[in-house]
Amino acid sequence: MPSASTEASTPVGAVPTVPAPDSRLAPGGPGYRRMSLALFLAGVATFALLYSTQALLPLVSGDFGVSASEASWTVSAATGALALFVLPMSALSERFGRRTMMTASLAVAVSVGLLVPFAPSLGALVALRAVQGAALAGLPASATAYLAEEVRPKALITAIGLFVAGNSVGGMSGRVITGWVAQEWGWRVAVGVIGLLAVACAVAFRLLLPAPRHFTPGSLRPRVLARTVRGHLANPLLRRLYAIGALFMTVFGGVYTVIGYRLTEAPFSLPQGIVGSVFLVYLVGTVSASTAGRLVARLGRRGSLYLAGGTTASGLLLSLAGSLPLVLLGLVLITAGFFAGHAVASSAVSHTATHGRAQASALYQSAYYVGSSAGSTLGAVAFHAGGWAGTVGIGLLAVLGVVSVTVLGSHAARVRARRGPALTC
Numbered sequence: 332m333p334s335a336s337t338e339a340s341t342p343v344g345a346v347p348t349v350p351a352p353d354s355r356l357a358p359g360g361p362g363y364r365r366m367s368l369a370l371f372l373a374g375v376a377t378f379a380l381l382y383s384t385q386a387l388l389p390l391v392s393g394d395f396g397v398s399a400s401e402a403s404w405t406v407s408a409a410t411g412a413l414a415l416f417v418l419p420m421s422a423l424s425e426r427f428g429r430r431t432m433m434t435a436s437l438a439v440a441v442s443v444g445l446l447v448p449f450a451p452s453l454g455a456l457v458a459l460r461a462v463q464g465a466a467l468a469g470l471p472a473s474a475t476a477y478l479a480e481e482v483r484p485k486a487l488i489t490a491i492g493l494f495v496a497g498n499s500v501g502g503m504s505g506r507v508i509t510g511w512v513a514q515e516w517g518w519r520v521a522v523g524v525i526g527l528l529a530v531a532c533a534v535a536f537r538l539l540l541p542a543p544r545h546f547t548p549g550s551l552r553p554r555v556l557a558r559t560v561r562g563h564l565a566n567p568l569l570r571r572l573y574a575i576g577a578l579f580m581t582v583f584g585g586v587y588t589v590i591g592y593r594l595t596e597a598p599f600s601l602p603q604g605i606v607g608s609v610f611l612v613y614l615v616g617t618v619s620a621s622t623a624g625r626l627v628a629r630l631g632r633r634g635s636l637y638l639a640g641g642t643t644a645s646g647l648l649l650s651l652a653g654s655l656p657l658v659l660l661g662l663v664l665i666t667a668g669f670f671a672g673h674a675v676a677s678s679a680v681s682h683t684a685t686h687g688r689a690q691a692s693a694l695y696q697s698a699y700y701v702g703s704s705a706g707s708t709l710g711a712v713a714f715h716a717g718g719w720a721g722t723v724g725i726g727l728l729a730v731l732g733v734v735s736v737t738v739l740g741s742h743a744a745r746v747r748a749r750r751g752p753a754l755t756c
């Protein structure tokens with residue numbers, strides 16, 4: 332029954348207005364599972380292609396007669412190109428649509444992936460990998476913008492966590508498959524198999540992803556784009572989130588670029604297939620990323636970042652041990668901490684940006700993959716100079732940066748809380 336106050340406030344003969352139902356996707360609703368699976372497969376294809384040579388670097392070094400730091404450019408070129416092109420690609424997605432941009436990016440990336448096995452030299456391989464990274468730049472920022480527009484806010488962290496979980500599965504499957512295939516038939520056949528896997532994921536993605544219902548085309552004018560980017564960079568919270576994404580990825584890129592060299596050398600001397608299987612620890616990242624929403628609900632965003640940073644640092648220190656089980660446990664902790672921190676930070680970007688979400692996500696992705704390129708290069712150089720301890724040292728400095736930036740955010744929050752009552756007086 333309507334209350335007396337409602338009857339008094341509603342004119343006689345008028346029909347009370349009823350809020351329109353939220354038509355965005357939600358868990359259990361129509362289209363949500365298809366959307367989740369489609370973007371999960373897109374994440375699988377992205378990371379499988381982007382890091383397809385990472386587990387094979389010792390073989391690439393032997394084939395072309397180059398050092399670890401030179402071979403690492405097959406990873407750094409892809410991630411660096413992605414970081415460079417992600418912002419202009421996000422602008423195109425504002426004009427032509429998220430689904431269109433993601434489909435085109437995957438189509439070009441998988442086409443180049445089928446050419447990579449035929450690279451005649453290290454220079455040609457690095458060039459192809461750079462083109463592949465530039466093509467993939469259209470996917471990450473468009474995916475998070477699509478989710479922010481098409482998924483209800485309460486389900487956003489979980490949805491982005493599933494996309495990040497797809498990244499972890501792609502990274503894992505790509506490295507495990509390439510490790511065993513390369514052991515039998517060489518690295519060229521291995522990256523060719525990854526290219527075929529990515530083709531299957533790209534086709535399934537396009538068939539499954541629901542058509543966008545809440546996308547509004549934006550402008551491609553450079554002034555509008557520049558104004559949006561300046562607005563995001565002027566936001567202190569977004570700047571901190573960008574820094575956190577870059578620092579977390581510096582750790583991850585350095586560790587997983589170098590770990591193959593460490594495990595194939597004494598005292599472990601593992602065969603390539605077993606080294607590739609080590610990347611099964613990515614499954615831990617799948618779990619930690621997909622549960623990021625519950626972690627934030629319990630600890631808050633900053634508490635979750637502290638936990639992720641502490642877990643990553645513990646794993647780095649544990650990996651210094653000379654025992655293989657302890658090294659593997661260290662990799663588990665590093666992976667869990669990284670994917671949890673990445674899922675929390677990337678979802679916070681989408682939640683914080685009230686306009687130009689594709690550009691906000693693109694800036695995060697750009698910082699993230701700059702961190703990956705820096706980690707791959709610095710980790711390899713540090714390993715060449717000081718062994719695994721040098722790589723761990725780079726990682727610990729990056730984790731210290733994550734904690735410092737998060738502390739800065741906590742301090743800023745306390746300052747705002749103290750000023751709040753004064754502003755209302």
